[in-house]
Amino acid sequence: MKRTTEILAGLTGLGIIISFLVLPFGKLLSVISIVTLTAIAITRLIKEVIKKEPSVIQRLYELTCILWLLVLISRIMFWEIGKPIYYISILMSIGTLTALISRNERLELKGIIITSLLIFGGASGWLHSYTFFKYTNIHILTGEDIRAKEHDRYSYYLFLGGKTEEGIIEGEKALQQSIKETGENSQETNYFRNCLEQRKRGNIVY
Numbered sequence: 001m002k003r004t005t006e007i008l009a010g011l012t013g014l015g016i017i018i019s020f021l022v023l024p025f026g027k028l029l030s031v032i033s034i035v036t037l038t039a040i041a042i043t044r045l046i047k048e049v050i051k052k053e054p055s056v057i058q059r060l061y062e063l064t065c066i067l068w069l070l071v072l073i074s075r076i077m078f079w080e081i082g083k084p085i086y087y088i089s090i091l092m093s094i095g096t097l098t099a100l101i102s103r104n105e106r107l108e109l110k111g112i113i114i115t116s117l118l119i120f121g122g123a124s125g126w127l128h129s130y131t132f133f134k135y136t137n138i139h140i141l142t143g144e145d146i147r148a149k150e151h152d153r154y155s156y157y158l159f160l161g162g163k164t165e166e167g168i169i170e171g172e173k174a175l176q177q178s179i180k181e182t183g184e185n186s187q188e189t190n191y192f193r194n195c196l197e198q199r200k201r202g203n204i205v206y
Contacts, residue, residue: 005062008037012069019076021138022150027077034066034073041066057099061110064092068117071124076136078129086125093118130157148177152192156206159199171196 015030045059067089074082093114100111133154139146140154151174158167175196178189198205 005037005040008033008040009066009069012037012073016073016076020136030073031077034070037066038063038070057096057103060092060096060099061114064089064096064114065117067092068121071121075124075127075129075132078132086121090118090122093121128157128161130154130161130163133157146173146177148174148181148188148192151177152195153206155196155199156204159204167199168196171199 011033012030015026015028015033018024018026019030020026041059041063045056045063048056048059067085071082071086071089074085096114097111097118100108100114134140137150137154139150151170155167155170155174158164158170171192174192175189178186178192182188195205
């Protein structure tokens with residue numbers, strides 16, 4: 001089971017890297033891996049709680065780490081369910097820390113890791129979606145080979161974050177890129193044009 005967990009964690013990380021490079025199936029790989037990993041961790045924790053095994057705290061620690069990884073995935077995927085998972089992860093971290101302290105494990109590596117996850121993971125909840133989109137997309141980050149759809153999606157998140165001027169600039173880039181690739185009156189170009197006009201009016205659509 002430990003080997004399976006390690007493989008799934010590795011596949012999740014690989015999926016994140018592939019997704020960052022904007023290559024096919026990266027997001028799908030990370031989603032399947034993290035969902036399976038979470039299900040296994042929850043099942044193992046429940047079994048050991050029922051059996052009153054002494055390794056319950058270890059399972060609690062593992063699940064907490066996996067939940068923070070799930071938070072990261074949910075932010076990258078921009079899932080609506082990401083917020084509840086974020087709050088659950090905070091509560092799980094506090095519960096795990098309390099359990100570790102009660103076992104006098106406060107200064108051990110597990111406690112340091114959970115504390116770090118709680119601090120940095122908690123702080124990530126305050127980051128705007130446009131920040132996550134920029135730093136999880138190599139095209140946007142480097143400013144190279146950006147596709148029209150990426151410009152448009154970045155524009156959408158900038159508008160959501162109150163960055164209106166930057167959002168208009170990215171929307172115009174999406175429009176110009178689409179005109180270049182598909183033509184002035186293509187379905188895609190008209191779609192991006194309509195989205196940008198709607199956002200300028202305050203109706204932030206995607």
